Amino acid sequence: MPELPEVEVLRRSLQRRVIGRRIEHIAVHDERLREPVRTHQLAARLSGRRIVALRRRAKYLLLDVERGNTLVIHLGMSGRVTLVGSDEPREAHEHVAFLLDGGKRLRLRDPRRFGLVFAASTEGLENDRHFAGLGVEPLGPELSGSALASAARGRKAPVKSFLMDGRAVVGLGNIYATESLFRAGIHPRRSVARMSRQSWTELARAIRAVLKQAIEEGGTTLNDFTDGAGKSGYFQVSLAVYGREGDPCPRCGRPVRRIVQSGRASFYCPGCQR
DNA sequence: CGGGCGGCCTGGAGGC
């Protein structure tokens, strides 16, 4: 489900309400996520400690707690984190819950169980196997046309796969890779070996613009994404081509096409994207 | 090593 904008919207919506809260208890109802949830490790690193910061790296939500530990949450395809009252009944697929002081509960619901929850030392977290090898943050200062171009050196992959695999730039999944390529006027099948300097620059600019707008609009709610308070996003109405096969291109009016690239749907305008 | 594909899961949508 969630790509960078959704995780960022979640982070912002939770930030003010969980900073300073103490984690009093951790309830693991189902440990069978992408990797087995290590209940004891969560308790040892997090229990009794206050949350001091909320950060995001790629599509991971990071909750730093006192004494140098971090709770790492990845939402996979169907994960959803919300802050509710502690007396709220457990909902279906609520696999992990963090009881906070002040009568609150931070809950993780994840029907497909592709999500991930673990705790680790804050220091050196960037060297953890989940983070090592990730590319630059698209909204940070490092993203540029030349950064993308140099990451593409020696590669031949289609530019859409290149955007989605996270080695050059992180945070783009199927929706935002698709929308960024539309905005930059680049065909999703174009090989990264055949990109001009100008195209790389336009692509970097398009990525930033698309992600920023999506965050401002509260993320994309196709099925059930919500922020930490349960609020839906509305970027889905701003999608130009994603999920719009046959609809007129908002720029030139030609029908949007759907193709499949390495098992994933891609959408593009045959007139605007070459 | 790069690139493509299947697998991991469940639920919702659509066809019959």
Add this chain to the structure above:
DNA sequence: TGCCTCCAGGCCGCCC
């Protein structure tokens, strides 16, 4: 109504 198939926002491991 029910049953079946297909599809889904991510990621990893395996294969060539």
